[in-house]
Every structure is written in C-alpha cells, then in structure tokens.
Amino acid sequence: MCANRCPKALADRVEVLTHVALAGVAHGFCGRRGGVSTGDHAGLNVGWGSDDDRAAIAENRARAVAAVLPGAALVCAYQVHSSDVVTVTAPWAEDDRPRADALVTDRAGVLLGILTADCAPVLFxxxxxxxxxxxxxxxxxxLGGVTDTTIAAMEALGARRADIAAVVGPCIAQKSYEVDDAFERRFVEADAANARFFRAGRAGHSWFDLEGYVVERLRAAGVGTVAMLGEDTYAQPDRFFSYRRATHRGEPGYGREIALIGLPDSNA
Structure with a gap:
C-alpha cells in the first residue's frame, strides 16, 4: 500500500510516481527511467520538441501510456506557458494539438498528458x-492562473472544487531555482503576500519556491485536497529531465517527462 507517494516499478522499468490523493483514478508522474532514448535525452524522453530520434520518442510515449492506462488514447497540447485550457471530447492528431497548457475531460479512455522539464505538472x-x-x-x-482556469473548466463539466483532489508532481525545488530581482518583483507586484515564496540569496537574486506557490494557489482556490510529491527535478539527473540543469551544464539538449491522468474505459 502506498504512503504519501510511491514509485511503481514495472517489468520494463518505467518508473511511475503516484499519490494516494488520486488513488481512485489512473494516473502517474513519469520520470526518465524506462525509456529507449540515448545521449542527452537518455531514458523516457517524450518531447517532440526535443532533438531526439522520433521513433524513440514514439516508443517512450507508448511505454508511458502502457504503464498508466493501457489502451488509452494519449492527448497532449502544444504548451506555450499560458493559462489556456482545452476541454477534450475526443482525441486529436499530434499535428492538430491546440496551443494551451491545461486539459480537462469527462470522457473515458482518454489519457491527458502534460510535459515538463522543471515546470510543475498538476493532476486533478x-x-x-x-x-x-x-x-x-x-x-x-x-502566475497567470493556469490552475484556476483548469478548476473552472472542470466545474463546467460538473465538478465541484471542494471535491477535487490536486497533486503537484516533480518540479524544480526552491533550493535549485535561483532567480533575479526582476523575477521576484513580478510576483510581489501581483500580490505582496507572494514574497513568502522567495528566500534571499546573493546580491540581486533569490530562490523561488514554485511548488509551494502552486500548492498555495490551489488551496486559495478552494480545492478540497491538495498534495505534492516534493521531488526536485534539477537535483536528480538519474530520475528526471531538467531544462535548467542542462543549461547550467552546457548540454545541447534535454528531454521532457510526462504526467498522465485518465478515466478507464469500462468497455475496453
């Protein structure tokens, strides 16, 4: 039985992190373990935007789906760091992905996928x-409210925010996320209370708690159950991809991990 978080090792060694708050639904936060990509993208790289072999990416995506909800149709958006959300009524082709950063559905057999490489994936x-x-x-x-728009879109499908469980998956931790003063000002100007998510660092810089900020946005929105995995993508190169780590190391490319959630198809 899982505690607050539990790695589930499959026969093909795909690592899937789950959380008891989402125990009633097929879900998982996949890292880089268990894939077929090599080099800078070694592992379970699922990002079409990476400079990786397309056949390897396709195989990695298939492995991720099989590890979380076998037979489901994977649906992803073309992510643009927005607060836009799309309600999914049927799968679409990869070439037809809408530009958005959140997806919601009440359809069985559809597996929603969010790609990250330091940003916070949130499953609801x-x-x-x-x-x-x-x-x-x-x-x-x-900051733009992507979690708020996701909650609103779920409500449009009949959800109640008091009944929603939300889990923040692996992302860059505060100890690894140094930002400059201009970055901090954006948050403090939006809400003075946001200063609590920054810890002072060297002159002109501070350390930002992205995970804590997202958790607080969810709680402030009235989500009934809010949890986090507490996994730092930057500090665990054997388990997770990280854009910032790749940049600091001068690596030419980086992979993307995927977070998945879907309703099983009772007719499958």
Whole structure:
C-alpha cells in the first residue's frame, strides 16, 4: 500500500510516481527511467520538441501510456506557458494539438498528458463527478492562473472544487531555482503576500519556491485536497529531465517527462 507517494516499478522499468490523493483514478508522474532514448535525452524522453530520434520518442510515449492506462488514447497540447485550457471530447492528431497548457475531460479512455522539464505538472480528479484535469504550471502559467482556469473548466463539466483532489508532481525545488530581482518583483507586484515564496540569496537574486506557490494557489482556490510529491527535478539527473540543469551544464539538449491522468474505459 502506498504512503504519501510511491514509485511503481514495472517489468520494463518505467518508473511511475503516484499519490494516494488520486488513488481512485489512473494516473502517474513519469520520470526518465524506462525509456529507449540515448545521449542527452537518455531514458523516457517524450518531447517532440526535443532533438531526439522520433521513433524513440514514439516508443517512450507508448511505454508511458502502457504503464498508466493501457489502451488509452494519449492527448497532449502544444504548451506555450499560458493559462489556456482545452476541454477534450475526443482525441486529436499530434499535428492538430491546440496551443494551451491545461486539459480537462469527462470522457473515458482518454489519457491527458502534460510535459515538463522543471515546470510543475498538476493532476486533478473529482471522483464524484468523474472529471479529470492536467495542467502545466511553469512560473508564467502559474502566475497567470493556469490552475484556476483548469478548476473552472472542470466545474463546467460538473465538478465541484471542494471535491477535487490536486497533486503537484516533480518540479524544480526552491533550493535549485535561483532567480533575479526582476523575477521576484513580478510576483510581489501581483500580490505582496507572494514574497513568502522567495528566500534571499546573493546580491540581486533569490530562490523561488514554485511548488509551494502552486500548492498555495490551489488551496486559495478552494480545492478540497491538495498534495505534492516534493521531488526536485534539477537535483536528480538519474530520475528526471531538467531544462535548467542542462543549461547550467552546457548540454545541447534535454528531454521532457510526462504526467498522465485518465478515466478507464469500462468497455475496453
């Protein structure tokens, strides 16, 4: 039985992190373990935007789906760091992905996917209404309210925010996320209370708690159950991809991990 978080190792070694708050629905936060990509993208890289072999990316995506909800149709957006959300009524082709950073659905057999490489993936579920959601919360989308628009879109499908469980997955931790004063000012000017998510650093810089900020946005929105995994993508190169780590190391490319959630198809 899982505690607050539990790695689930499959026969093909895909690592899937789950949380008891979402125990009633198929879901998982995949890292980089268990994939077929090599080099800078080694592992379970699922990002079409990366400079990786397309056949390897396709295989990695298939492995991720099989590890979380076998037979489901994977649906992802073209993520642009916005607060835009799309309600999914049917799968679409990869070439037709809408530009958005959150997806919601009440349709069985659809597996919502959010790609990250330091940004915070957030998975949502209202077990009473049978509605799920997934959001890509980088700092820009988080500040712009991507979690709020996701909740509103779920409500339009019959969810109640008091019945929603939301879990923030692996993302860059405060100890790894140094930002400059201009970055901090954006948040403090939006709400003076946001100063609590910054810890003073060297002159002209501070350390930002993205995970804590997203968690507080969810709580302030009235989400019934809010949890986080507390996994730092930057500090665990063997488990997670990280844009910032790749940049600091001068690596030419980086992979993307995927967070997944979906309602099983009872007819499958």
């Amino acid at each position: 579920h209202d077990a009473q209404a049978g509605v799920v959601g997934a959001a890509h919360a980088g700092w820009k989308g988080a």
